[in-house]
Amino acid sequence: MIRYECDFHCHTTRSDGNDSPLELIENAIKLGMKVIGITDHDIEPPTYLEIGNEKVETVAYARSRNLEVILGYEFSCDTYVDDVHILGYNLDWQNDDLKEEVRRAKKSKSEAYEELCYVLTKKGMPIDYENDVLKYVDEAGNVRYRSPEEVERKHIFEAMAKKGYAPTWQQAKLIVRDDPELNIRRKKISPFDAIELIKSCGGVAVLAHPFLIDEVVTYPNGTTLTRKEYIERLIEHGLDGIEARYIYNKTSYKGKYSNNEIENFLKEEYKEKVKFFTGGSDYHADHKKGVQNARYIGEAGLTYSEYEQIKSYFCKK
Secondary structure (H helix, E strand, O other): OOOOOEEEEEOOOOOOOOOOHHHHHHHHHHOOOOEEEEOOEOOOOOOEEEEOOEEEEHHHHHHHOOOEEEEEEEEEEOOOOOOEEEEEEOOOOOOHHHHHHHHHHHHHHHHHHHHHHHHHHHOOOOOOHHHHHHEEEOOOOOEEEOOHHHOOHHHHHHHHHHOOOOOOHHHHHHHHHOOOOOOOOOOOEOHHHHHHHHHHOOOEEEEOOHHHOOOEEEOOOOOEEEHHHHHHHHHHOOOOEEEEEOOHHHOOOOOOOOHHHHHHHHHHHHOOOOOEEEEOOOEOOHHHHOOOOOOOOOOOOEOHHHHHHHHHHHOOO
């Protein structure tokens, strides 16, 4: 099993992951990781942890355990294109514009996801928003409730799988993605605005899993862009890096290329166009939900020596 010491793309229960921030950190420590990025969807990262009755800084706590934590934010971008995600690292989390974007994203998601449950039900796959999505059972068997603003699309996919509409949540995602009636569009930030916001917050902007963007992007007005043209536009708007090392074989990737082939292509094509390349597992602790082919921490990422070459981009100036 190949494991990289630095994984820049991990999720927690703050969005659609299944490890709490503390669990993610403790699991990374047990595995001997040296660096992890916490990059939850459309929400600021956990700057503090509750440990016992004590509140401690996340980065400082991890550092005391010989783990470097880089706090990030995964922006879901472009209303009409799936899987355009821009990772922002080391932002000013108190920035008013960023706080407003968090509020806007939460509202747009809660409205769209409730509508998705309605349309699924109308099409013969009943999903009750309150009882199947907001209500859930935690690892200890306790019944809990999410607020509408905490709902991620993956929670709906998991409900679809639980009800037998698909064998796994990944397959449920494909059902929704490939049916125009089900692919409810929520208003997302443009990737250009996301890059600008990241820069204004003092951070660096990285394109996550670029090959999950369709090979040809088609907008409602008939305009088309190739994936290459799309990425070039992001670079023109100040994109700093690209997540070159990623686990496409465990995602909804529709192409024919292997993980290594994609990595090699990206590094050759963009080596003089972006400042650096990263890698990440996109870990969600899906094994806790019974996913057989779940991603694991460090399955993709960078070696520590690779990280040292780009570390200056991730250090607060």
